Amino acid sequence: MISMNKAPKLTPEERKMLNKSFYFSLGTNMASSKVSQQSKCFAMAMAPGLEMFYDDPEDRRKAFYRHAGEFFNTHQVFLGLLVGIALAMEKQQAEHPEDDITETISTLKASLMGPTAGIGDSFFFNCYRVIIAGLCIGLSANGSLLGVILFVLLYGCLLLVYKYIFLTAGYRYGTSLITEAFERGIVPLITEAAGILGAIMVGALIAQNVSIKIALQPVIGGATIDFQGMLDSIMPGLLSLLLWGWSFSQVQKGWSPTKLIFMIMGACVVLAFFGIL
């Protein structure tokens, strides 16, 4: 889909620099603040490259200060990609200071962090993680360690692998990689397809994890009325789906998750008081 020719081979020094950069790029949540979010992590991830490219410590200091101060926030896997691209550009800047592309580096970071955060969250967080978590919740519901281990391997460890691949790819292909993907307009399509997968998994999780049992069995005229049995004969799990539909419409109306949690808890206690639940 994306042309992979003309990719320069990495020298051993570059490989070593990228490894160091990868290690520092992990700490996205270390020392973030509202002012500049992940900028500190970004600057640290740039440091090994700046050390390698710039001979003059003054240039190095300036570049580090620039990255440390610039607001930056995206999905952690895509942070790797953008660090890789920024490294490739800093290399160019160090080799051809007369062109002065520092402003381009800043603009590129600012313009790419939003869309990449969008793809990262919709794919890795709302689709990939939901599938893995759904699988592992099922495996671990009875206390089996298998689900936990699989979650760490398939989610945590693979995310790090993706991030490493993204970082090196970003450095090797530079800006051409991402501009091509955006120019082809496939990004919204990927987001939409990921959303479908996510929705199917949400449905599966409702079926597996949400349960409402009506305990009320009034005796009227000698006959016991079993509400739960009646509902089950219409459609098992009907109440779970209805609860999801209602809760979601409240969330759309602007209810906070906190409010929703307390409303459900309160309603349950009240219903239990009347012996309905």
Next chain:
Amino acid sequence: MTNALLIAFAYLLWQVADNWLGWQTFTRPLVLCTLTGLMCGDITTGVIIGAELEAVYMGVSAIGGEAPSNYQAASVLAVGFVVLSGADQGVGLALAVTVGTLINAVKPFTQAIALALHPWFMKIAETGNVKKFRIAMWMQVIFVSQLLNTIVVFLVALGGEAGLQTFISICPAFIINGLNASANMLVVVGLCLTTQAIWNGTTTVMYVILGFVAVKYLALGTLPLALIGIVIAFAHFQNSYKLAQSRSAAAIGTNAQEGDDFYE
């Protein structure tokens, strides 16, 4: 006291370790409850609670530190309540979820401290001292970011040991029943947040129903369903990609024609 220290330590330890790797895995309820269970000496209960809480907090993430509920605190406290204080699982979960929500009250203070530290970081960055900058980051993540939260977790765990017992003994049965029932419903909150993130109108509702039916009535496992989902998503992607391509081709075609008219 020892128990409360253990819970607070588990909270801080895994939070720092997770921030170091930046991977939101140690702090996911499934993993965090297991690790806390291991530290408290009952790993199986930890896994079971973790599986339940993972579903409750499905749609909740710490993206940009903006989680609506502190699921990490809820995770360690739920394990603490159940394993160390011997609470009923449903009650332990409900209380832990409540505390996880309330603990956000200290968030503005933690954020204010992080803001106050920013100029200090920029001063270090200006000198170009990368090593010192990294040490400063470690200082913040260990001593500042989680300080207030850890203190609250400790106090809740401390009060929880005695308080929980009193609460359970004087509490009417219907409250316990209600909380137990709500533990099975709170899952829906997390799923709603996920739904909101992927919301695409009726399409989303239809696919949610598909997933529900596949599991509830066809008794399909998660993995086979995920594979079917991948096929559907791929087919959808391919169709809309072709559609977009033919659209842009058509657009180019009309443009060219217009151009011809202009020159003729």
